[in-house]
Amino acid sequence: MLQLFLSIFFSATVCAQTSMPADIPLDIPDGFSATAIDIVGKEKYCVSGFLYNDAGPSQSAYVFLLDSMTGKVVWRTSLPPERGYIGSSATHCASNGDAYYVATEENTNSSESLNQTRVVLNKLSVNGRVLIKRPIAVGFDEWAYLLDVQPNAISVGGGASATLQRGGRFTTFLVQFDKELVRTNVVKMDSGAFWIGSSAKLQGQHMFVTGHFFPNKSSGGKEAFASSKVDFSSGKYVWSNYAFPEETRQAVSAFASDGSIYSAALTPDRLEISTINSAGKTVNGLIVKKPLCHIDAASLVGNVLSAIGPSCKDNASSIVVYIDITKKSVLTMSESNFAMSAPQFDGHTWVGIAHDKKNGQLFKRIQPQGAEYGGQIH
Template sequence: MAAGQSVEIPLGVPEGFTPVFIDPVGSGRYCVSGEVLDDMAATTTAYVAVVDADKRQVVWKSSIPFAHDHAGSEALRCVSDSNHSAYFVLTKEDTNSSESLDQGKLFLQKFSADGKLLKQQRVGVGFDEWAYLLDVTPAGVAVAGGISDTLQRGGKFSTFVARFDQDLSKRTDFAKLPTGAYWIDSEARLDGAYLLVGGQFLANGAVSPADKPYAVSKIDIGNSRYIRSTHLYPTDVDSATPAIEADGSAFYAALTSSELLVSAVDAAGHVTQHFSLKKPLCEIKALGVQGQTLSVFGKTCDKAAVDAIATIDLEQKTVGGIQRVSGDVREVRFEGNAWVGVAVDERAQHATFRRVAR
């Protein structure tokens, strides 16, 4: 795609749809995970839509039923096998509409190539569950996330990785580290036997304001141990957003009342860059890295804030420019020389998938 060229595909999802995540699934296809709010029933229902950006069409879309005794659900992630013969969707169901009584319960769903629901499987790893990664390989399906042993995320916290066969007929492996957990909006990759993860770390025990819960870690799953953790930002920053690269390095950005904080961590866990700039944006939604350029997608600081992309020159430690983006992009990610997102109109009546070349 040439710079500035865009693809826009109306998703045709129900009114009240909110996107949660966008997963590239190969061959120009993307799977959009989210939820649909039913105002009358005051519930949300998990929903997914698969789009083919090259053919500019919706391949299939589906709501996902939740257990009759649960209060609602949302789709968190969606992946496909290598030839798109099957799709796997990870959902979280809420057991109670009251936050003080609610437990999150994770479920895996397998869909056919044309969007027929074939099987649902409870992940079943703990009392209150959440997840930030879904991965599929010929060996099976993997889910990674966190557990709290008590309500309202009171701890004790654990990190888990659970693996299932592709038929979702049995769990083939399970690892649990009862030494804290990363929260639901963390960024993660599976690299063989290792989990690379960045986000807000929920520690067990007392946490002082001097601690820095926004961190990146490398975890040896098989031996249930942390190889390294690098803690970067305290709790009083806003929009702390990580980007985990394929080589194991990571980038991080966060906002204070006046500054944009930028950090880079190499694959060994060493901080190679850590600097601040006058903040060009007042909210961060996504980060993208190309060479020595960090792209930050977020909201401007105007009274009538709009979406925009700020580019940061990592060598010069300067803001290279700010490009405003039309529409209200609720969920977004960078992918190579493009960004993909889902824009939703003000009344959540229409959702549009967008892929825009930079």
């Protein structure tokens, strides 16, 4: 069964990519750094990030749409911070087919101890023109790790701190808007907050989330990496699972449609894989020697969980690990000859942004390797 899956997976990947260029030069300004790539249509990718200007120094949110079938950047848009804010960055992008919605974060100060961040939801036309900018306005210092676009709601989820230096009191929030960015629903939970960079998925009024959790003193929770199911209709946690070891430095999850969570966690010396079922119970696990130094993203295809991140040897290459979560074994591990930023699995390959001295920034793909690279990591 596994061999059949791999055969279908790899052959479908190769067939799907034969008509597409492997590397696409990007006609974007120097100084761009990608923070996220989101799939917004067939072979269409919305790339979020920021432009750095060392004359200030300052940074400004920047987003562009790439059509990988034509190999062209369709549009590119700058989203500078408003007056009173010194810098901004685009963090998420999504589309309903009629418009693009981009989440940006704007900062008041370059000093972390003095900075206050606000999250702004931006509506762009199909041509990338800015139509509406709407601050979500839920807290003193905000961050977002979720943007979900559905026909009936545009949802932003994240956390907020009531004090500088993100020292608490912490809030978890979900803010929803209609397609014209009129606010329709706000839910704020004051038990604590998951940190910047958390993995999250929204299913109806339930959010599944994995990340570093910071509780408020009165909540009864603990500061640790955790996974939770949150019910925003009741404003309560359905369950929380602290499945990760105390020495965890990072945890990233992929979410299945049945409510299960598949997580990859890094400690100083190992990679731990865990499966949490829809009831919040840990039902499976695997520990292997640490194959990468940071997890940029994770994806689930069938029973195969893949994770991508930089090599521990240097920052000049990316490593992809493919893990059979049912057989508890590493199937495949491959290393590219380039470092990929903002990687995203598009259903066929890992895609991301890489820098080339000759051609500048490129949109690149990492093809899954054949089963001959498989086997256990000891």
